Amino acid sequence: MSLPIECLFCKFVAGTLPTEIVGQNERAIAFRDINPQAPVHVLVVPREHYADVATLAAASPEALADVIALAQEVALNEADGEYRLIFNSGPLAGQSVFHVHGHVLGGKKLGWNPA
Ligand code: AMP
Ligand code: ZN
Numbered sequence: 464m465s466l467p468i469e470c471l472f473c474k475f476v477a478g479t480l481p482t483e484i485v486g487q488n489e490r491a492i493a494f495r496d497i498n499p500q501a502p503v504h505v506l507v508v509p510r511e512h513y514a515d516v517a518t519l520a521a522a523s524p525e526a527l528a529d530v531i532a533l534a535q536e537v538a539l540n541e542a543d544g545e546y547r548l549i550f551n552s553g554p555l556a557g558q559s560v561f562h563v564h565g566h567v568l569g570g571k572k573l574g575w576n577p578a
Contacts (some may be wrong), residue, residue, distance in 0.1 A: 470512055470560075470561075470562050471560060471562070472506075472508050472512075472560060472562035472564060473562060476492055482494040482495070485505055486505075486507075486533055486536055486537050486540070488529050488532065488533050488536075489529060490510055490511070490525060490526040490529035490530070491507055491509050491510060491526065491532075491533045492507075492508060492510060492533075493505050493506065493507045493533050493534070493536075493537050493567070494508075496566065500566075500568060501568040501569060501570055501571055501573065502542075502569070502570030502571050503537075503538070503541045503542045503546070503567065503568065503569040503570035504566065504567070504568055505534075505537050505567040506564045506565070506566060506567070507534045507537065507567060508530070508565075509523070509526040509529070509530055510526075511526060512562050513562070513563050514561045514562070515550070515553070515558065515561070516550040516565075517552065518563070519563045530563075530565055531565070534546070534548050534565050534567045537567050538567055542567075545569055546567050546568060546569035547566075547567075547569065547573055548566070548568075549565065549566040549568065550563065550564070550565050550566075551566075
């Protein structure tokens with residue numbers, strides 16, 4: 464597989480662009496969203512590049528498990544373990560970065576306006 468050198472999140476993983484890393488494990492890293500939608504808004508991404516969560520699940524269940532474990536760890540550290548985890552899949556769903564990422568949202572009573 465060729466390296467997706469134009470991928471922003473691959474650059475965060477590689478360390479060639481700076482970001483505030485708030486957690487990491489063997490197969491995933493977590494960093495703050497640049498445009499937070501809640502007091503806690505962290506993105507969790509696999510170190511390897513996959514376009515969306517279904518592709519990740521099919522190709523590397525271990526990496527998906529690490530992404531979810533890291534989301535839980537960040538939420539325990541920053542939001543008492545109460546959080547929402549969102550994977551937008553496809554442009555119509557709001558996906559704008561095509562390196563799969565889970566949004567960890569918390570730190571307040573969340574509303575529900577997904578559409
Ligand atoms: P999505 O729209 O689900 O693909 O989510 C992409 C997220 O990446 C958005 O919430 C953006 O605010 C966030 N984002 C874009 N650029 C950066 C950046 N340089 N650092 C951190 N988060 C970013
Ligand atoms: Zn990538």
